Amino acid sequence: MPWKASRPGWNGGNLISAAYSGAGDMAIRMEKAWRPLTAEALAGLPAQLGVYQIADDSREVIYIGYAGGRSLWGLRGALQDELAERGGGHHFRLEVNQQYLSRWEELLKVHMGDHGTLPPGNEKHRPRRIGQLSLS
Amino acid sequence: MDLELSDEQRMLVEQVRRFVRQEVDPLEADLDPDASELPGEEHDRLVAITTGMGLYQMDVPEEFGGAGLDVMTRTLLAMEMSQHRAGLYTPCYGTFGSMGLAQLYDANDDQKDRYLYPTLRGEKRGFFGLTEPSGGSDPARAIQTRAVQDGDDWVINGQKIFISGADRADFGLVFARTSPDKGRAGVTCFIVDTDMPGFHVRRIVHTLRSTHYATELQFEDLRVPSENILGQVDGGFGIANERLTRNRIPYAASCLGVAMRAQEMAIEYVKIRETFGDLLATRQTIQNMIIDNELDIRTARWLTLAAAHKADQGEPFRTEAAMAKIAATEAGGRVVDRAMQIHGGYGVTKEFPFERWFREMRIRRIGEGPNEVQRLIIARDLIGGAFH
């Protein structure tokens, strides 16, 4: 049976078989549409905890970050810091997620699996071990 | 049973308590509330301290260069080491070393050279791969992963779920069915290198515990040489059972440590927090919570130390270890919950450790043999096997 790079979601049915049928899938890759990293776009963002990606103008992911339990303004604050540091010409997408650390590590592994390297912005503070993930 | 601590035990307990309060607590103020690792330089600094205390690798048997503590002392220290935010699953952030996989102490010399010693030197990491989607409580029946002999090799196909740390591991113990008709006596333990073709980490299984997440594994024609069989073919379940039962006691103790710290914080708080013109400490409803916490802690502590005592006496202690595991994990949950309630809104914020303890403590009733299975063990002992 071919493996699907997604995670089963509870759909009121059998969770284990859902893993194979693809029913109720939640994407392992972050597949939301990119939004411009601008002050206006960020102003309305939630201050919840979660993970985000930053891309350059050609939509290449250059950094994967998270807004953790110590962040003052959650995702909104973390992305405002990104904007202040990087300036214009970038894009972002985010995911509200209480399990931001394990999701962040998962996104790093996915990027590593797809590209063979971490995003350039993550190379500077590389986690001690990235770990492997076999993607289909 | 004499539960009076010896002078040496008292000294060690105090040393570790000071270490947690003076070295670990301050570092947590700057870490993410869900963090499970210290920055490298801080980790090394703390390891130098635990080495100086003679407690580095405290879980490792003396013959392998560890501190060789008896179970009682180890249990007392486990109650201290977990008394911080990350303490339940990463007591003192691993700065007291790691024993690795208990089963490897029963490996042959070649396997010890390739897997055990590198693990003890911190060069390799292993995972424990037992649970499958078909169930973890009764793996003897549930295991569907198959290993079939092919010349000098075995070819493994199947799946595992909830396996902690497999994505970052260099090797793992994989339990697979080798004799389909033999039930419990038909399962073999293989040491599997994670860089072998056919080994796949398919996904992270996100749980309440965002540190030390679990993974789902798939094996596709994974070829393992015969020399990587741990123990005997079809003897997978016999491996290191005693060691695993023994580890259940410090496991219980670490839940108690968290409960003790939560109770300490709750007592401090009720003495300073005022509502309706008086301190919380004066309210009987609140006093009852503190009393129930103490009853829970002392009952579970007694059972845990009794199990440790029996283990040290060389007597059978399976039932006692099961009782300790049930009592401490369930008491721990109740105590953290009450301490959280006493702290009101602050209790559920990420500024305090209760929310992390609350999440992680919940897993403790499922991990290391779910509590229902521990109850089965006790019932077997009390009523006899014929009724199961």
Ligand SMILES: Cc1cc2nc3c(=O)[nH]c(=O)nc-3n(C[C@H](O)[C@H](O)[C@H](O)COP(=O)(O)OP(=O)(O)OC[C@H]3O[C@@H](n4cnc5c(N)ncnc54)[C@H](O)[C@@H]3O)c2cc1C
């Ligand atoms: C965060 C996390 C990390 C884990 N890490 C590992 C790991 O590293 N390696 C590994 O091999 N496994 C690991 N596990 C798996 C864990 O050991 C299993 O989840 C556990 O054994 C229960 O198996 P199950 O989830 O399949 O539940 P099931 O076996 O399906 O049981 C479901 C429920 O029924 C109860 N139950 C079962 N039998 C009976 C009975 N006879 N009477 C009454 N009640 C019963 C169980 O206690 C449980 O509450 C991990 C789990 C978690 C959540």
